[in-house]
Amino acid sequence: MKLFSFFDRLEDKTRHALSRHPVPYALIGGVSIVLFWRAVWELADLAPHIHPGWWLVGSVIIMLLTGTFVSFFIGENIIISGLKADKRIDEKTEIDLREEDEYIKHLYDLVHEVRNDIKEIKSKLNQ
16 A cells, blocks of 8 residues: 555656656657557567457457546547537637636635535534
8 A cells, every 4th residue: 555655646746747848748658658559569469369350349348348448539628628518628728727727716715615614504503
């Protein structure tokens, strides 16, 4: 458990540091993804007796069961923005993003206020 916690904190710190440098972040991520898929390809080549169609069917079933099929190939942000008839994140302007951020902060403050009201009501009921 401590090992998972360590790597979780390390990942958070790394992501935070790299997010300030998008081009190196993209290069590191891109190279890592290509190397990962190259290794997967090499592993699949170790089983030449399995027909490629079975690899396809098996991988689609696994992706459907784990919920990664749609999110990987389409992306949940695209689906959500389509349902909300909203702009894609790459189409939003800085003003749009600031307005959205302010709205989220407002909602957070509202939830915090409601939470405090509920605590106050509970304390009055317990007296």
